[in-house]
Amino acid sequence: MTTISMTVNGKAVTGNVEPRTLLVQFLRENLRLTGTHVGCDTSQCGACVVHVDGAAVKSCTMLAVSCDGSNVTTIEGLANGAELHPMQAAFREHHGLQCGFCTPGMIMSAVDMVNRLGPDLDEKTIREELEGNICRCTGYHNIVKAVEAGAQAMGATGQRVAAE
Amino acid sequence: MASTGIGAPVRRKEDFRFITGKGQYTDDINRPGQTYAAFVRSPHAHAAIKRIDASEALASPGVLAVLTGADLEADKIGGLICGWMIHNKDGSPMKAGAHPALAVGKVRYVGDHVAVVIAETQAQARDAAEKVAVDYEPLPAVVDMNEALTGKTVIHDVAPDNRVYDWHLGDKAATDAAFAKAKHVTRLDLVNNRLAPNPMEPRAAIGDYDAGNDAFTLYTTSQNPHVARLVLSAFIGIAPEHKLRVIAPDVGGGFGSKIFIYAEETVCVWAAKRVGRPVKWTSDRTEAFLADAHGRDHLTHAELALDERGKILGLRVHTKANLGAYLSTFSSSVPTYLYAPLLSGQYDIPAIYCEVEGVYTTTAPVDAYRGAGRPEATFVVERLVEVAARELGQDPAAFRKKNFIRKFPHQTPVIMAYDTGDYTASLEKALEMADVKGFAKRRRESARNGKLRGLGYSAYIEACGIAPSQAVGSLGAGVGLWESAEVRVNPVGTVEVLTGSHSHGQGHETTFAQLVSDRLGIPIDQVAIVHGDTDKVQFGMGTYGSRSGAVGMSAISKALDKVIAKGKKVAAYAMEASEGDIEFKDGRFGVSGTDKSLGFGEVALQAYIAHKFSGQELEPGLKEGAFYDPTNFTFPSGVHICEVEIDPDTGVTTIEKWTAVDDFGHVINPMIVEGQVHGGIAQGVGQALLEGVRYDASGQLVTASYMDYCMPRAKDLPSFQVGTTVTPCPSNPLGIKGCGEAGAIAAPPAVINAITDALGHEDIAMPATPQAVWQAVQRRLPAIAAE
Ligand code: FES
Numbered sequence A: 001m002t003t004i005s006m007t008v009n010g011k012a013v014t015g016n017v018e019p020r021t022l023l024v025q026f027l028r029e030n031l032r033l034t035g036t037h038v039g040c041d042t043s044q045c046g047a048c049v050v051h052v053d054g055a056a057v058k059s060c061t062m063l064a065v066s067c068d069g070s071n072v073t074t075i076e077g078l079a080n081g082a083e084l085h086p087m088q089a090a091f092r093e094h095h096g097l098q099c100g101f102c103t104p105g106m107i108m109s110a111v112d113m114v115n116r117l118g119p120d121l122d123e124k125t126i127r128e129e130l131e132g133n134i135c136r137c138t139g140y141h142n143i144v145k146a147v148e149a150g151a152q153a154m155g156a157t158g159q160r161v162a163a164e
Numbered sequence B: 001m002a003s004t005g006i007g008a009p010v011r012r013k014e015d016f017r018f019i020t021g022k023g024q025y026t027d028d029i030n031r032p033g034q035t036y037a038a039f040v041r042s043p044h045a046h047a048a049i050k051r052i053d054a055s056e057a058l059a060s061p062g063v064l065a066v067l068t069g070a071d072l073e074a075d076k077i078g079g080l081i082c083g084w085m086i087h088n089k090d091g092s093p094m095k096a097g098a099h100p101a102l103a104v105g106k107v108r109y110v111g112d113h114v115a116v117v118i119a120e121t122q123a124q125a126r127d128a129a130e131k132v133a134v135d136y137e138p139l140p141a142v143v144d145m146n147e148a149l150t151g152k153t154v155i156h157d158v159a160p161d162n163r164v165y166d167w168h169l170g171d172k173a174a175t176d177a178a179f180a181k182a183k184h185v186t187r188l189d190l191v192n193n194r195l196a197p198n199p200m201e202p203r204a205a206i207g208d209y210d211a212g213n214d215a216f217t218l219y220t221t222s223q224n225p226h227v228a229r230l231v232l233s234a235f236i237g238i239a240p241e242h243k244l245r246v247i248a249p250d251v252g253g254g255f256g257s258k259i260f261i262y263a264e265e266t267v268c269v270w271a272a273k274r275v276g277r278p279v280k281w282t283s284d285r286t287e288a289f290l291a292d293a294h295g296r297d298h299l300t301h302a303e304l305a306l307d308e309r310g311k312i313l314g315l316r317v318h319t320k321a322n323l324g325a326y327l328s329t330f331s332s333s334v335p336t337y338l339y340a341p342l343l344s345g346q347y348d349i350p351a352i353y354c355e356v357e358g359v360y361t362t363t364a365p366v367d368a369y370r371g372a373g374r375p376e377a378t379f380v381v382e383r384l385v386e387v388a389a390r391e392l393g394q395d396p397a398a399f400r401k402k403n404f405i406r407k408f409p410h411q412t413p414v415i416m417a418y419d420t421g422d423y424t425a426s427l428e429k430a431l432e433m434a435d436v437k438g439f440a441k442r443r444r445e446s447a448r449n450g451k452l453r454g455l456g457y458s459a460y461i462e463a464c465g466i467a468p469s470q471a472v473g474s475l476g477a478g479v480g481l482w483e484s485a486e487v488r489v490n491p492v493g494t495v496e497v498l499t500g501s502h503s504h505g506q507g508h509e510t511t512f513a514q515l516v517s518d519r520l521g522i523p524i525d526q527v528a529i530v531h532g533d534t535d536k537v538q539f540g541m542g543t544y545g546s547r548s549g550a551v552g553m554s555a556i557s558k559a560l561d562k563v564i565a566k567g568k569k570v571a572a573y574a575m576e577a578s579e580g581d582i583e584f585k586d587g588r589f590g591v592s593g594t595d596k597s598l599g600f601g602e603v604a605l606q607a608y609i610a611h612k613f614s615g616q617e618l619e620p621g622l623k624e625g626a627f628y629d630p631t632n633f634t635f636p637s638g639v640h641i642c643e644v645e646i647d648p649d650t651g652v653t654t655i656e657k658w659t660a661v662d663d664f665g666h667v668i669n670p671m672i673v674e675g676q677v678h679g680g681i682a683q684g685v686g687q688a689l690l691e692g693v694r695y696d697a698s699g700q701l702v703t704a705s706y707m708d709y710c711m712p713r714a715k716d717l718p719s720f721q722v723g724t725t726v727t728p729c730p731s732n733p734l735g736i737k738g739c740g741e742a743g744a745i746a747a748p749p750a751v752i753n754a755i756t757d758a759l760g761h762e763d764i765a766m767p768a769t770p771q772a773v774w775q776a777v778q779r780r781l782p783a784i785a786a787e
């Protein structure tokens, strides 16, 4: 067992983990932050995307120990209290989710996309940038619309991820 | 009320918890003292089990138990069941082999369940599962259906030729006569590729045993928790129904694959009593590929008989359906009663005859996957019709129009009585929206850029609203397919609706609340929809087959009628008027001809305080239930048009334009309905272009991860143009037909018809991957050279 410490959604946390523990397991099992999901075992689906030190990562593909000292934001840390992050609001407004399982990863990827590329995203860019996120329900049509609108809204408020 | 009532694109009530990471999926739940299960799975497609030695596993850290099929037998736990009896042509019953939850004596596919290890942590359970030593004696694998039917290798002793059934539907003599007088016959051999359903949430289960009350709770990823409880109680024998609670919390997509009662949840709930602690299992994606029921997998020869003008005279179909190594819960019905009755499509076909052989192979079980039988039927009909039009040199749209059914009701030769529809209206609207007039020009432009452009149609029909219980009972179903609802009005006038339907992405918490809001005239946020818990909802058949609108909401509508009727009685006492003078409108009970009225909430309070009437006159309270059994199937239909461009150098197919015009009858929430259409099309396009489960000759699954099985991603798809036409369904009170499977049914033939139009020949099978398309382009090239 190794002791690790990090900041998750603005709070300092400490835990004892086996070296093989994945970041997603640490978040889900140790911290009971179950909004981050696991949809595959080959780093393909993106259900597990969180931000580590401001960049999107697949938390199923990172060891918890390698995040020691990092600043992690999960879907639970995106909203500012009851006030939704513009990307979350856009997913609801544009019906960008059905079963909701891929949604936390989609939203975290979408926010990262805007952080990297700015708020003016066209359909082609969004579709290509979503390469690492699989949704089985929506056919992506409304996800693309939601990301486009969420990006615009982020641009309008000059917003990056709250805790970063 | 218009903004939250029927027909309004209300934003979903359930979304807040999902977009903030507060959903409660099965794997998000943890029980005190919980242990973890890991399954020992067969590495062989087919083998005899000589010996299982668990000693090393049992000695491993954290291991509490290693259980096998012998332990299940010792506890008298029965095998998994198939709930639909199919009869052979000669009237004899199908041959169903035993399906133990943990193998007994033999394994029959890679991933088959051999033993379970229960340990303190998931990692310990998985580590120890690798230490269970199983002595196998390998037997030959049989992956190919034609090879299986030779009977050289027998998978189940009860079926020596591996033929589960040899079934037929329709009038053979009349169909043969139609072919005898045909001027033209179109013939096709079709492969309907095997698919892995792949809801993004893998299956999971937690079994919990309360020794004090001798009662079990199972948390599981189910589309139909009551059916799971019924099967686990009455057939498998875990516990009687009143001692078994099944909870299906938030479920991350199902598409059919979470209808079935599988080995894993059976074992978790049983093992919880064995080890005296909760037992949790969460599938990883590899296990999901190995052991979730697959979909489709048909080999079909089909023939269409035509007269000299291109009128269809008859249809003859022979299908071999791969059912895998065991019969999954509803598997037997999918290639029979959910398939052949749809073979008339939207067309007036005087004679149809269909034969289906169900075949055992040493592969994972195959069962319902989004559309279940209806996509397979539509693929047969729409490929045949398209090719027939091409062979006769007729425009495919005009050819369809000429053969459309125009008069309703219409009795097809294959069971179904279509109630209503306007197929020409959908086709014309789609032609317009897709700008088919401009296609020739677009094709020339593509050609100038060295690309091949094609246009493909699909005019589909499906049977939803499954189903009138008497009708399905007469066809072999083991259950009735009605739905239940209970409307509980609280003293302050807020409402809880308990429904037997289950939502796993469909948005019932919103659409069902819209119905209540519309009918009772109360704000939508005063309505809560309760589902997915057998302790709360008395009984229900669950969600599949696009049935929750047409059947589930009809049950709610019936219960609401009763609530309003009782409310009128209460209002009459409260306002000292006669019951016959009470009118209910816009959320108020009024006395006709006066200005006296009470709001819905005020009447609810009167019902509960019961001061204005005596118990002899009227029971206090306001709570009503209903069971709704449909009187007919519903028949959603529509036309999808796909336009593709192929790069002949790479074989890459790009979908340039997708037009869908669907007739779902009345629509409760158009935003949600469009979302269902989008998702269905994506799965259909996945089948046509990308997806395919492959086993090698030794029965090893080669497509067991997202690196080998190609899921549609955002860049594989276009945005869709979606339109509707409306012919209300006459057989249910809301006029709803159902929309959940339409896209998956319509899409595959639209894509393949477009690709073959671009290629100029019909020789391509699904999935039309870049490699397959590139090869098909090469097959066309000599013909071009010769032109
Ligand atoms: S769970 Fe991390 S990519 Fe699928």
Ligand code: FES
Pocket: A096, A097, A098, A099, A100, A101, A102, A103, A134, A135, A136, A137, A138, B200, B252, B253, B505
């Ligand atoms: S909403 Fe279900 S997987 Fe995306």
